Amino acid sequence: MSDSIHYLPIMLDCRDQACLIVGGGQVAERKSISLLQAGAILTIISPTLTPKLQQLVNQQQLIWHAREYQTGDIAYHCTSDEKLSEFGYRPYFLVHAVTSVPEINNQVATEAKTYCIPVNVAHQREQSTFINPNVIRRGRLTIAVTTSGAGPLAGRYIAKEINQHFGNEYEIYIDFLYHLRETIVQKVSDESLRKSLLHQVMSLSILEEIRQGIFEPWNEQQIEHWINQSIE
Numbered sequence: 377m378s379d380s381i382h383y384l385p386i387m388l389d390c391r392d393q394a395c396l397i398v399g400g401g402q403v404a405e406r407k408s409i410s411l412l413q414a415g416a417i418l419t420i421i422s423p424t425l426t427p428k429l430q431q432l433v434n435q436q437q438l439i440w441h442a443r444e445y446q447t448g449d450i451a452y453h454c455t456s457d458e459k460l461s462e463f464g465y466r467p468y469f470l471v472h473a474v475t476s477v478p479e480i481n482n483q484v485a486t487e488a489k490t491y492c493i494p495v496n497v498a499h500q501r502e503q504s505t506f507i508n509p510n511v512i513r514r515g516r517l518t519i520a521v522t523t524s525g526a527g528p529l530a531g532r533y534i535a536k537e538i539n540q541h542f543g544n545e546y547e548i549y550i551d552f553l554y555h556l557r558e559t560i561v562q563k564v565s566d567e568s569l570r571k572s573l574l575h576q577v578m579s580l581s582i583l584e585e586i587r588q589g590i591f592e593p594w595n596e597q598q599i600e601h602w603i604n605q606s607i608e
């Protein structure tokens with residue numbers, strides 16, 4: 377345990393953030409899809425692309441610079457006077473170094489670190505300032521599994537196990553909790569009352585109802601009724 381890194385798991389809001397991937401192979405494709413799904417504005421620097429990445433370029437879903445990485449590619453975006461311009465000359469929010477050339481990945485990492493930009497290095501975890509977990513999603517529910525780099529395939533296996541225990545009912549359940557909580561926060565200003573309600577929500581048998589196929593989503597009136605009767 378002593379030589380393992382105690383990684384901090386966090387959830388990043390990447391919407392409209394400029395992100396960079398250097399390299400355009402299979403690994404770049406996987407990381408690109410995750411970033412695009414997260415709403416990032418994605419640039420790829422790479423002389424070649426996979427067919428899927430090429431298709432995303434054709435659909436104008438990402439910006440492609442069809443060339444090799446050059447020192448200064450990251451720095452320029454940090455130091456340009458035009459950094460707040462509409463065309464994206466602003467610091468990258470995060471960077472992936474995923475070429476097949478370790479020396480290039482290392483250069484990308486060094487440059488990103490100079491500007492304190494989080495960087496993931498595909499060929500060598502130790503160079504990375506962040507790593508990617510396996511992800512299971514059920515709507516708003518996200519479950520991330522990592523072995524802290526010990527074995528990505530082991531992480532995948534464990535994620536598959538977890539995947540089997542969390543069916544689609546969780547998407548409906550978490551949606552229900554979200555709307556109920558929104559209304560509680562909106563309508564109940566007393567802090568201790570709010571806290572008590574939020575705890576009571578957890579003892580509802582909604583998940584079971586969804587599993588049995590008898591759950592009907594609550595409308596605004598039903599939610600308010602439940603709040604009023606729970607307060608009494």
Ligand SMILES: C[C@@]1(CC(=O)O)C2=NC(=C\c3[nH]c(c(CCC(=O)O)c3CC(=O)O)Cc3[nH]c(c(CC(=O)O)c3CCC(=O)O)/C=C3\N/C(=C\2)[C@@H](CCC(=O)O)[C@]3(C)CC(=O)O)/[C@H]1CCC(=O)O
Pocket residue numbers: 406407496497498499500501502504506507508509510521522523524525526527528529531532
């Ligand atoms: C979860 C996933 C997410 C993602 O990539 O987005 C992910 N790797 C996945 C797949 C995968 N990775 C590798 C293979 C080939 C088989 C093998 O070698 O095992 C496969 C399988 C495949 O490609 O199908 C090889 C590999 N991976 C890393 C190194 C370098 C090193 O260990 O230092 C090497 C050797 C490279 C070489 O030697 O050439 C490093 C990392 N890989 C991580 C994440 C991070 C640790 C996560 C953790 O431990 O929890 C970390 C540290 C950094 C990072 O990349 O974030 C994704 C699952 C996708 C899915 O399940 O569908």
Ligand SMILES: NC(=O)c1ccc[n+]([C@@H]2O[C@H](COP(=O)([O-])OP(=O)(O)OC[C@H]3O[C@@H](n4cnc5c(N)ncnc54)[C@H](O)[C@@H]3O)[C@@H](O)[C@H]2O)c1
Pocket residue numbers: 398399400401402403404421422423424425426443444445474475476477480497498499528
């Ligand atoms: N972290 C992970 O999950 C994981 C998984 C598998 C492999 N890997 C590692 O990731 C690396 C990439 O794997 P891959 O399967 O995507 O490789 P790949 O060969 O499919 O793709 C490499 C890409 O890098 C581009 N490239 C090469 N030189 C470049 C340069 N100077 N500037 C910009 N782009 C350049 C190539 O044009 C190509 O698009 C491998 O070296 C491997 O060690 C990591």
